[in-house]
Amino acid sequence: MSRKPDHAALQQAAQWYARLSADPADQATRVAWQQWHGQHEMHRLAWQYVERVSQRFASLQDDSVTAAQTLRSARRAGISRRQTLRSLTLLAGGSLLGWIGWRVTPLPQLWMAWRADYHTGTGEIRDLMLADGTHLWLNSASALNVDYRADVRQLRLLTGEILIDTAHEARPFIVATAQGRLRALGTRFSVTQQDGHTLLAVFDGAVEVRTAGSAATHIVQAGRQLRFDNQAIGPEAPAQQTREAWTQGMLLVNDIPLAEFIEELNRYRHGYLGVSPQIAGLRVMGTYPLHDTEQILSMLESALPIRIQRTLPWWTSIEAR
Structure with missing residues (x-):
């Protein structure tokens, strides 16, 4: 059996995560979740995947809050610009490791990426x-x-x-x-x-x-x-x-499957973005602004028979309308 969770299991796991997060004290929901979790190995793999993405997203949010606190503290204490930048660089490194790495990248490669002469974060x-x-x-x-x-x-x-x-x-x-x-x-x-x-x-x-x-x-x-x-x-x-247009901040595609388009778009977004196999073969063409991936999703929703489902702030899926 494949070790990669399928789209249906991932969606179920994300929905269970949202329900449990909304009311952690609801014992009936927890019992129902435990039953679902134990039904199939695919369910357990999907739950692990959702938890992993959630942890990365929380880490990114913590880094953003800490960065803002670092700047405020530096202003109050009169810390030098160089010292402040050094602290923020360490935080940026955590984000880089988190968001290059949570999908597929092995840890040694992540460490090399952070130490590289030049590197960019997600969306940069x-x-x-x-x-x-x-x-x-x-x-x-x-x-x-x-x-x-x-x-x-x-x-x-x-x-x-x-x-x-x-x-x-x-x-x-x-x-x-x-x-x-x-x-x-x-x-x-x-x-x-x-x-x-x-x-x-x-x-x-x-x-x-x-x-x-x-x-x-x-x-x-x-x-x-x-x-x-x-x-x-x-x-x-x-x-x-499209292998050249991104330098101008544009995602340019000409009649490619929606699944391929979403795989490309995923490179510019934080969190999870998936597409249902039912609509994965829909064809996409046009020019899209990389600075606003939410706008891209709205453009897709207006042009194709799809709907954007946002189960969690960091979990978005594209389903059949």
């Missing part, structure tokens, strides 16, 4: 200029190390996504991921570190892919994209414009 997009003039954008919940040497310019993407507009010079430009190495051939391209594989999309020039395990190679030209893992390079497809 950074625009950077590197020492050689390379223009770099770092997407939501991403982390990157930079290693420029006399003979090579190398970036290591630890998690998330980057878009790169490389500066032209003699030193090779390399991007390393968990699955292999990408060598830019004078180009603009995006790299996404996904679960078990890397997604490359090329918008200008070309990029050479080399897998870490088999050393298989392939050159991807402008307008194309592909995925690869440690051993194999997948087939090419047209480059998706």
